[in-house]
Amino acid sequence: MAVITEIKDLKRIYERRVPRMFYDYAESGSWTEQTFRENTSDFDQLRLRQRVAVDMTGRSTASQMIGQDVAMPVALAPVGLTGMQCADGEIKAARAAEEFGVPFTLSTMSICSIEAVAEKTSKPFWFQLYTMKDQDYVRRLIERAKAAKCSALVITLDLQILGQRHKDLKNGLSAPPKLTAKTIANLMTKWTWGLQMLGTKNREFGNIVGHVDGISDASSLGSWTAEQFDPALDWAKIAKIKEMWGGKVILKGILDAEDAKMALKVGADAIIVSNHGGRQLDGAMSSIKMLPSILDAVGDQIEVHLDSGIRSGQDVLKALAMGAKGTYIGRAFVYGLGAMGQKGVTTALEVIHKELDISMALCGKRSVSDLDRSVLLVPEGFGGRWA
Ligand SMILES: Cc1cc2nc3c(=O)[nH]c(=O)nc-3n(C[C@H](O)[C@H](O)[C@H](O)COP(=O)(O)O)c2cc1C
Numbered sequence: 484m485a486v487i488t489e490i491k492d493l494k495r496i497y498e499r500r501v502p503r504m505f506y507d508y509a510e511s512g513s514w515t516e517q518t519f520r521e522n523t524s525d526f527d528q529l530r531l532r533q534r535v536a537v538d539m540t541g542r543s544t545a546s547q548m549i550g551q552d553v554a555m556p557v558a559l560a561p562v563g564l565t566g567m568q569c570a571d572g573e574i575k576a577a578r579a580a581e582e583f584g585v586p587f588t589l590s591t592m593s594i595c596s597i598e599a600v601a602e603k604t605s606k607p608f609w610f611q612l613y614t615m616k617d618q619d620y621v622r623r624l625i626e627r628a629k630a631a632k633c634s635a636l637v638i639t640l641d642l643q644i645l646g647q648r649h650k651d652l653k654n655g656l657s658a659p660p661k662l663t664a665k666t667i668a669n670l671m672t673k674w675t676w677g678l679q680m681l682g683t684k685n686r687e688f689g690n691i692v693g694h695v696d697g698i699s700d701a702s703s704l705g706s707w708t709a710e711q712f713d714p715a716l717d718w719a720k721i722a723k724i725k726e727m728w729g730g731k732v733i734l735k736g737i738l739d740a741e742d743a744k745m746a747l748k749v750g751a752d753a754i755i756v757s758n759h760g761g762r763q764l765d766g767a768m769s770s771i772k773m774l775p776s777i778l779d780a781v782g783d784q785i786e787v788h789l790d791s792g793i794r795s796g797q798d799v800l801k802a803l804a805m806g807a808k809g810t811y812i813g814r815a816f817v818y819g820l821g822a823m824g825q826k827g828v829t830t831a832l833e834v835i836h837k838e839l840d841i842s843m844a845l846c847g848k849r850s851v852s853d854l855d856r857s858v859l860l861v862p863e864g865f866g867g868r869w870a
Contacts, residue, residue, distance in 0.1 A: 487830050489574040490815050497568075498714050500676055503669045504612055504654040505567050507818050512761035513646035518769065519761025522792030529801045530860040534847030544839055546851040547694030548809040549635055549752050554584030555836055556609040556851060559828075560760075560790050560811035561611035561637060561735075563704065565764055566594025566689075567658050569823040570679035574603045576820055579828035581606045588811070591624065592704065594658060611735070614713045614724065621644050622853060625727050627690075633655050636728045637755070641736030643716050645708045645809050646763040652667075656700040659686045722749045733788070736763075738773050740780035743787075753786035753809070760813050761793050768867070771802060783794040795803035796838025801852060804837035804858040 487493060498506055521819055536739045544555035559580050566574040573595035580587035597610060610628035615621050628636065632792020638794040659680075670677055673780055680686060694702050701707060713720070725732045734746045737756040746754045749792070756774050758767045770791035778787055789802045790811035799810050812835065819831030844859045 493818040493822045497818040501821040502673050507650040511648040511650050514765035521769045522529045522761050525771050526798045537847035539844040542849045557807040558586035558811045559816050561588040561590035563590045564591030570683040572771045575825035576828045577604045583832045595685045597627050597631045607632045607634035609635040614716045615711045636733040637733045639735045641759050641763050643714050736832050740776050743777045743781045747781050747785050756789045781792040796835040797842050799839050800842050804854045
């Protein structure tokens, strides 16, 4: 049994176990992948300030995100097709999150439906909404999330149109995979994955199939988004959705101070500074580099969260020290899930928790609420001098 000490260990096992199409789907950014790469490399530019002789007993990573208690401020980000990375993947990830005491966010584009995840979990999870042209479908989705007692609605704003990832087109990404000579050859080497998939009925987009009429191909993410996602989404529509939901709302995909101010205006409870893990606008700045300007604009008036590029507890520490109140991991938990199912997600959370806790201690901090910019050494011009 491999000894897992870092997220990279999980990624190596994940790559071996999961069909190439789904590995590539997760492990890609759009076009040249510049933003995807910089999301992680920009975290490396930040350094930590070592402090000594500070009593480090009684440490805690516990905190709150949108008023909910969390064991550490690290939520699982919404990830489409999670149930293709591992059979019943959304249920397994949600169970790992609830046991660990962190929020789980279910994607609109999940394989297991809202109801299937609610049935197999005991604590409320968050639901991520993609806004569709079909208003009636959006209304029904929101009603389903309410009926499942979801405790927050995460509205994703940076995917009205799908960014291009070359590999997804070349692989013919679909759920379930279409059986071509290439996919069959690859699936033959992924027996455990295949046998587990045969053992579940959750193999299609659970929130879509059976809930919408007249889709030409519901197995293809590309054609579904092109046909259904709402290119006319604007702030007035966001305000309407917020009203329809009536509960806590988090706006995801904010990367600019002007948009953060609009999010504040519509009365969101939190924003997620995010570039969708480098999967949408290639050439956009990394989330961690955009965070300071967004905090300057709205940080004292709205809860600011961050995702994109977090691969360790040290990255979480850097985002929190910079001023974020919460963070999300996407790929880091997907690697764990594909590698070892529910246990792998728990392992990913444990690894990140340990790194966060030890790094906090070595920076002379005992709690998340003590973290501030004094923990960081930020190179001059980190945010960049861009005209
Ligand atoms: C495979 C994959 C699928 C994703 N699907 C969704 C989705 O359905 N909805 C959404 O809002 N974000 C989606 N995202 C973006 C994540 O929520 C999150 O913003 C991103 O993964 C953060 O970057 P990281 O993977 O570097 O942690 C997806 C990301 C990945 C990697």
